[in-house]
Amino acid sequence: MDRIILKGMSFYGYHGAFEAENELGQIFLVDLELFLDLSEAGETDDLEKTVHYGEVFELVKEIMEGKPVQLIEHLAEHIAKQVFSHYNRVLETKVKITKNNPPIPGHYEGVGIEIVRKR
Numbered sequence: 001m002d003r004i005i006l007k008g009m010s011f012y013g014y015h016g017a018f019e020a021e022n023e024l025g026q027i028f029l030v031d032l033e034l035f036l037d038l039s040e041a042g043e044t045d046d047l048e049k050t051v052h053y054g055e056v057f058e059l060v061k062e063i064m065e066g067k068p069v070q071l072i073e074h075l076a077e078h079i080a081k082q083v084f085s086h087y088n089r090v091l092e093t094k095v096k097i098t099k100n101n102p103p104i105p106g107h108y109e110g111v112g113i114e115i116v117r118k119r
């Protein structure tokens with residue numbers, strides 16, 4: 001299946017289960033893959049026959065910089081639901097959200113989750 005990929009999006013947000021995260025905020029990294037047929041756009045060279053990834057970026061930004069929630073799972077679910085609601089062409093989506101510096105003692109590259117949702 002063809003994919004539209006938005007990789008390495010970063011947003012400053014106040015999501016988290018710990019009060020410190022809600023007060024100080026932190027950077028969230030988001031990778032998003034949209035699974036859809038890109039052949040018509042490829043044949044016609046018509047933006048209307050695909051999904052405008054700049055619009056998708058704004059949709060993700062609105063959620064990630066919006067009302068704070070506790071879990072990154074909740075953010076990922078919201079992103080997937082909004083993608084399906086706005087873009088009928090999308091059949092499946094994969095959302096990965098990472099925190100590189102959460103207030104969890106230890107040495108690691110990052111912590112996060114990834115979900116895959118089908119329409």
Ligand SMILES: Nc1nc2c(c(=O)[nH]1)N=C([C@H](O)[C@@H](O)CO)CN2
Pocket residue numbers: 015016017018021070071072073099102103104113
């Ligand atoms: N599966 C998850 N585990 C945890 C989350 C989360 O969003 N999903 N969040 C936290 C805290 O906010 C943590 O990031 C702060 O230290 C803990 N575990």
